[in-house]
Amino acid sequence: MTKSKSAKPTQKKSRQPDVTRRNILDAALYEFAAKGLAGARVDEIAARSGSNKRMIYEYFGNKEGLWLTVLENAYTRMREEEHAIDVARMKPEDGMRYLMEFNFKFCSRNPEFIALLNAENLHKASYLKDSKKIRELYTPLLVVITDLLQRGQKDGVFRKGVDPVELYTTIAALGFFYFSNIHTLSTIFGRNLLSPKQQKTRLDHSMEVVLGYLRP
Amino acid sequence: MTKSKSAKPTQKKSRQPDVTRRNILDAALYEFAAKGLAGARVDEIAARSGSNKRMIYEYFGNKEGLWLTVLENAYTRMREEEHAIDVARMKPEDGMRYLMEFNFKFCSRNPEFIALLNAENLHKASYLKDSKKIRELYTPLLVVITDLLQRGQKDGVFRKGVDPVELYTTIAALGFFYFSNIHTLSTIFGRNLLSPKQQKTRLDHSMEVVLGYLRP
DNA sequence: GAATTTCGTAACTGACCGGTTACTTCCCCG
């Protein structure tokens, strides 16, 4: 619909649908991540976005439509970042380390992503299930892991018979869980797990666990 | 306050504070787990409990007080179940397997527990932080793990220098994450991870990862 | 520069929801 105005440098105000849309999505990510779907307030999102409710309903239909878009966006961004570096060219062990480190640091850097996924799981992924974009997003990642495993096996540095899906789940678990449950864990253990030092300890341990497992 | 009537067998109706309280807590667990704190409806909890709103506010003060009580209850129940079997007497490897299996199966058996913890983490554990009961709940578990590690080390079946907190976090992660994200993972991988077969595969893999890591 | 489309504002609506209260019913104790 409105597409033809990307060359303009800086307009003072309004009539920038893409920018408005982006602002709404950013504000919604913040609000949804902080309060979940039910807890989030559309008025608050509108205020924070610098736009208004009318625009939200124009672009996204309703609160749930906005939720789904925010969710898809978050997933997409993660996969895009992950693909920025070419793991296929790395040595198997390095590639695996890179994947783990990326996963861990991405979770550390994007607490909203964590919150969003948890909230969506609370809803039994009912919104995600309707998404066409998502399913195909993970196929290339599995291809990369399968390739790493095969090459590592051939080089004799990885054991045989490792299921890529299981391995990916383990890698994701070790990164995701720590940040997903960081507040309750910090409370229980009486440690501040958000501190960089604790995070490093955790990542080192996780890597040792996975690579220890992978060695033949 | 009302304590002295536990010998009575079965009364037909009402005037059973403990039963009413329990019913409210059960209903609240169900509702909170299904919809989170913000999404849960006090009216719905009242209806489901067979009691009514007035009793909820009498026993628990407000929605948040009810939330905290439900949360403490869930934690307590898990630790109690875990302590039912005496790991201290088991061989180190068996003890570790038992802990992992318990953790995994408890998560499988109690999806509400998962949902509750995730919701509480969304609130940055702000309710749990005020709880006095919780912190002391996990000390004995860490003692058990430390003991297992030491004995395993002495027997030469476990490696040295393993931090009990890190190890427990890993064990918890491998069980919890799978069930916490089971809906989004099922969607992404196009598998039904709730099936017993997939669960067994997952548990076997997790054990291999941890025990592989622990071996010297 | 008028017509048309896009965007912004704010008031509005109707449903809902957490929490309260006035009142009734039941149980226990003397």
Place this chain on the structure above:
DNA sequence: CGGGGAAGTAACCGGTCAGTTACGAAATTC
């Protein structure tokens, strides 16, 4: 058996919230 307190009911209240609408302002198009 009757009085008092505990337990239960349902109506109610004030506030909130998702979603709508009416209208005016600005920008784009011709």
